[in-house]
Amino acid sequence: MGAASSEPGPPPGPRKGGDFAAEVSWVRSWKRVLAGIGVTVSGLERSLATRRRLQQQRGPGEKLPRLGEKLVTGWPVPQFVSLFLPEFPVRPPLGQPQLQILGFVAKGSFGTVLKVLDCGRKKVFAVKVVPKVEVLRRDTLKQCKEEVSIQRQVSHPFVHCLGDSWQGQRHLFIMCTYCSTGDLYTLWASSGCFTEATIRLFAAELVLVLDYLHELGIVHRDVKMENILLDERGHLKLTDFGLSRHLHRGERAYTICGTLQYMAPEVLSGGPYSHSADWWSLGILLFTLATGKFPVPPERDHLAMLASVNRCSYESPGSLSRGLSLLLSELLCRNPLRRLRYLHHFKSHLFFRGATFDAELLQKHPVDVVVAARQAEEVALESSMAFADFDCDLLASLSRPWPG
Structure with a gap:
């Protein structure tokens, strides 16, 4: 879907033959990733032995699961990620930005709505951005997941239908079609x-x-x-x-x-x-x-x-x-x-x-x-200064792959 149709690999995995130095590098790489989203890594080292056994069983030519594939294979998933599954699947950072921020639609106490362009499909969408910490602080996790679950279920000419939903390191993203005429x-x-x-x-x-x-x-x-x-x-x-x-x-x-x-x-x-x-x-x-x-x-x-x-x-x-x-x-x-x-x-x-x-x-x-009627006014995104008070993984798209 719009935000992530390709999945690059996770931090470097071990080399063929189970090289110990490579395995230590694998653990350290994942520590940096998990530390970036504020979760503990206890248990990660314990999975190293399991990983080595799986590698031996699979043989040197087979690859181990990527981060996004762990949801299927049963590998451990950090709690700050697993809490929001399966309604908000993991989207690893893209190799090239696929969504371009075009403007700022609205900002509320619980989330911000951005106007974005899907560069692949050349189509404009609205993306609702919700900080994970706010969802947990307000105890609205069930409500947030129910919202996406319901929108996936409905399909009607007079419903603003869901395009996609996913999670980054610190935010949840809900993407819908963009209505240019306002409310x-x-x-x-x-x-x-x-x-x-x-x-x-x-x-x-x-x-x-x-x-x-x-x-x-x-x-x-x-x-x-x-x-x-x-x-x-x-x-x-x-x-x-x-x-x-x-x-x-x-x-x-x-x-x-x-x-x-x-x-x-x-x-x-x-x-x-x-x-x-x-x-x-x-x-x-x-x-x-x-x-x-x-x-x-x-x-x-x-x-x-x-x-x-x-x-x-x-x-x-x-x-x-x-x-x-x-x-x-x-x-x-x-x-x-x-x-x-x-x-x-x-x-x-x-x-x-x-x-x-x-x-x-x-x-x-x-x-x-x-x-x-006059179309609803929008705040054009002239530069990143337009979002000076808005901390979001999406802003990485201005200089780095999106989403973060």
Whole structure:
């Protein structure tokens, strides 16, 4: 895949005949590699005897496994590497840079997103870079692996699909297709209210993708405008599965997570909740697209937000059509069992009368309001100074093979 299709050899291995000096050099080389990623090397010397026995059994003409092949053969793998397997396979440094950093897309408290060019395929991607130490410090290892596991599982026209994932010495990398038009929040902030025709199109695309995820037993738990990217024709791509989890029909979740203004009452109260929570979030999103404002302002914490949600009537403005008002009231129903949530109910809904739920037909025409909008601004990478406060294995690509 984009980052590493070739695998150069590991530090020099022993010469033919089991030369002792060469074997000592092999151990020292691996000590330097492992020390670079902050792990201990106890047990490495113990594997030397095993290696020598294997070499004798294989014969002088056969090669021992490389670092990337140890995952198959059962050789010891450092804990700072093995913790992130198999969702983040090891990618040894390339002989020549294959990914070129083009720009800086976004930076959050937990990761940074870069725009990169796959020089081999001549295709642009977005790479999310997450420091390993942050994953462990925040105790989000399971969540991080679940995110990649889910993205590998899904394939849908309105999902921002995974291109590749791997780990370097100090970082995890998640590579996806690059959406040049930005996200729905940026478009909403600059455009204000949308026409009902545009809302109907966006709603149909989101209904299809949420129904698809729920049928796979996946709840997204963070449906919001910032997590919806726009492709070059203006169609939606649901992204950021960092809070998603597998939740089969009949199961319930209890973790309070998501974005406060989009969280369903049953999530704010600590559960139990299910896939219906995603439909509430969709209702908040559509209400905001239609009115230009959130129905409830943000609060300091989930308890204060729950109180505000319980006080809010969620009445639609009189300027909205009867169909849209009805849709919002059925999505923003406090009782999750009565909330609108099944695809066949959306297809027969008044608001979608005459609309299609065929993904191919929905994508047939560009979305005028998106195409006409100014593309999201990017910070061009003029020099490494653009990343003065950004410590990442990827920066090695400016002068050394990438990733590090």
